[in-house]
Amino acid sequence: MSKKQDLFYFENFIECTELSCRAAHFLKETLTDFRSDEMEKNLDLLHAIEHEADEKKHQMTDKLAKAFITPIEREDIVSLSYNIDELTDKIEEVFIRIYINNIREIREDALKMLDLIIKCSEEVRCLLQEFADFRHSKKLKESIIQINFYEEQTDKAYIDSMRRLHTEENDVRDVIAWREIYTYLEKCADECEHIADVVESVVMKNS
DSSP states (O other), rough: OOOOOHHHHHHHHHHHHHHHHHHHHHHHHHHHTOOOGGHHHHHHHHHHHHHHHHHHHHHHHHHHOOOOOOOOHHHHHHHHHHHHHHHHHHHHHHHHHHHHOOSSOOOHHHHHHHHHHHHHHHHHHHHHHHHHTTTSSSHHHHHHHHHHHHHHHHHHHHHHHHHHHEEEOOOOOOOOOHHHHHHHHHHHHHHHHHHHHHHHHHHHHHH
């Protein structure tokens, strides 16, 4: 376990991933019981979660600017903080795309992709909960493998969804809109993998 003065960094990572999970679950709830007349309200609620995540990231930046010694390399702290924030941003971007494209009905493929992103985000949270003990933890590698698995499953779901969209949808406007939405859903899984890559790099550097 890290020294007490180092706990801030690891706790901040956990708090930020919890916000990512909150955003993902909120998005799923909103899209499952989708009401187009409530899009603005729900966009504001999701943005409030994203804003809270930004505040956590700023706290990390402020702490890092004043720190003389850090538990891991500064560039790894910056990279990890950035990628966790990007995950929450990308989740919000999915709903922004639904809003600006004036989507009236949610495709089942999007909900299936979102289920995978929730699993991936929750595994990221598990990963960061173990991260403070990265020198001794036996669970980190297992979480990294699981995140990579979910990312691959999301890639497959993305390809299948895009294929169905281009072969079954006749409205060009819907094709353009959903292509963008599916792409942002896939980017959420990519961000989860980027987080796992940084953690794996830290472990390798310190092994």
